[in-house]
């Protein structure tokens with residue numbers, strides 16, 4: 001990440017009265033980059049977006065665009081456009097009037113507005129719908145009108161506040177790709193707020209995960225998915241199986257001690273800062289391999305012994321609940337194991353995320369909000 005991005009957010013803090021909502025947010029976003037702000041409900045995503053847009057004043061820090069400090073500028077002077085979840089279209093105006101609304105406010109001549117609106121309609125696949133009112137459009141079409149209105153003013157930065165969350169699941173998938181393709185084609189810089197992990201993964205160049213008003217981790221989708229730096233991020237990114245293990249670093253490896261459900265094992269440290277003692281181990285259900293108890297398991301990683309307690313078929317694979325000593329975990333397999341069957345659960349080193357227990361690493365000062373539950 002470059003030191004000075006096109007959009008720089010430096011040490012931003014935010015609060016509603018005495019309630020601190022954002023703490024020391026630093027982001028450097030390159031021109032043309034698509035960044036997803038991902039986090040659970042109430043973690044501060046919308047507050048951060050609206051602070052960048054200029055609708056909320058930060059209590060500390062600065063925001064600049066192309067080297068110019070915009071922290072004290074009103075929203076319409078920042079070269080940004082915000083698209084809301086609710087579309088916020090004018091119901092009494094036609095599609096064309098809605099798209100041209102910002103241009104009219106800026107005093108653009110009528111003929112120019114007409115040309116720009118029809119270019120937007122073509123760009124967004126709204127040709128022939130210019131005379132309709134929003135009530136006579138589908139959700140996907142309304143969302144495109146809202147996008148057209150935002151893009152019509154030719155913003156340098158597009159801010160998207162869950163713009164797809166009112167669309168039904170199938171249209172959502174299509175609009176995701178349309179929006180991403182459009183953003184690439186226009187080379188526009190975009191920040192997209194979402195609590196949908198998959199949406200962030202497929203759309204963004206970079207994912208910024210917020211936890212209780214702080215950046216928990218940021219990086220390319222594959223980086224935050226495969227190398228979470230905290231138990232919070234691992235859980236948020238779907239590694240919901242959790243076990244307590246203990247071990248100690250030895251050279252380049254972390255040696256896991258035998259436990260109630262596991263034989264000793266060794267996994268490479270791969271740059272992780274683990275200390276001797278208890279570790280929280282996390283892995284995804286799809287990252288586990290299931291074997292019957294009698295099958296010899298070879299290969300690096302760690303193997304747990306357990307018993308299947310339930311099996312279901314969510315589609316594509318069988319999902320098993322498996323009891324490992326005091327823990328219950330989920331593991332997928334291409335065939336069904338029977339409830340009551342003794343099984344081995346093998347997790348490869350790269351799929352096993354280990355974190356030293358919180359009491360062995362200092363926790364950040366801000367506490368998790370009551371609404372900061374993980375719902376990836």
Ligand SMILES: Nc1ncnc2c1ncn2[C@@H]1O[C@H](COP(=O)(O)OP(=O)(O)OP(=O)(O)O)[C@@H](O)[C@H]1O
Pocket residue numbers: 016019021039040041042043044045046047048195369371
């Ligand atoms: N106007 C306000 N006054 C007081 N507190 C607020 C206000 N708006 C938001 N908050 C609080 O600030 C915190 C962050 O809210 P924010 O809307 O930024 O979260 P979010 O991550 O966008 O959540 P969601 O995904 O549910 O939209 C929450 O605890 C929320 O209750």
